[in-house]
Amino acid sequence: MKFFSNYKIIFYSINISLIILYLFPGSIFGCIFLDNCRTQPQITPDFVKIIDSKVIFIEAKGRFWDYAEFSKYIHIRKALPEGYELVFLFQKPFAPMPGAKIRKNGTKRTHAEWAETNNFTWYSEETLPKEWITDEL
Secondary structure: OHHHHHHHHHHHHHHHHHHHHHHOHHHHHHHHHOOOOOOOOOOOOOEEEEEOOEEEEEEEEOOOOOHHHHHHHHHHHHHOOOOEEEEEEEOOOOOEOOOOOOOOOOOOOEHHHHHHHOOOEEEEOOOOOHHHOOOOO
16 A cells, blocks of 8 residues: 555646646746746847847837736846847836826836836837838738
């Protein structure tokens, strides 16, 4: 009987490990390789543009939903190798950020202000460079 109990322990240990990996794949990867357990390191950009040997990831955003979403892009930018850039294409760049406090003048921080404060290049539909618009984009 002892033989089967050892296999039972191994079986349950492997199942628990697989469940944890299934539920938290990015977090575990971030903890091990990026020393930040809150970072979800995977990114699938909406569009990729290569201009003069510079790779530009274009992230099209209608709006940010919460702090975790917009703060992850700062971590992603830090992880990008040289020659890569993350650029935002905002649907409504002057829409207020989620959780933004009302300023003394009655306004709230906008998506465009957040991008500029964090040194991200951003465009709206109207300001996107015409040469970036192709059938491939």
